[in-house]
Amino acid sequence: MVHEKSLLVVDDERSFVDLVSRVLRREGYGVLHGKDGIDAFSSLFLHSPSLMLIDLCLPCITGLEVIEQVRGDQKTADVPIVAMSGDPSLLERAIAMGADAILAKPFSHEALKSVVARHLGEARTQDPPIGCESPS
Structure with missing residues (x-):
């Protein structure tokens, strides 16, 4: 199955990545994943994902540095x-x-789906979905 949009999920907790990936795949997205900042850079340059979800506490290179x-x-x-x-x-x-949005852990599946859809669709607004914030 070919997905129009691919997402990159970067987190060092494998079970968290698996859960987020399952939720997003059910929505029809292709999902790439990484465990640290090095993986994030590799995937960004090799695969050009449509959106990146990144944990801020990563080994080696932090999410903030990424x-x-x-x-x-x-x-x-x-x-x-x-x-x-x-x-x-x-x-x-x-x-x-420069992050476009934030998700405070733990977050609901609905908050995840909402923030991803909002930042991939044409209707990119500044109003945050429930459980998330966007810059003003």
Whole structure:
């Protein structure tokens, strides 16, 4: 099955990646995954996903560092980024560094589906879905 849009999910907790991937695949998306910032960069450049969901607490290269570098590279600067964390202060920093949206862990399947659809569709708005925030 060919998917029009592929998503990159980056988190070092495999069970979390598997759960998020299952939810998104049921929505018809292709899902790539990575366990750290190095995987995130590789997948971004090799596969050009339509959107990246990234945990902010990753080994080696943090999610915040990935966001900063992605936004600083013209080849990847326009990729929508959804930052994920249970730490509100990290989520605030992610927005300041250029994340398009945040998901506070734990989040519902509906919040996940809503933020992904919002940032992939033509109707990209600033109003956050329940359980998520977008920059103003």
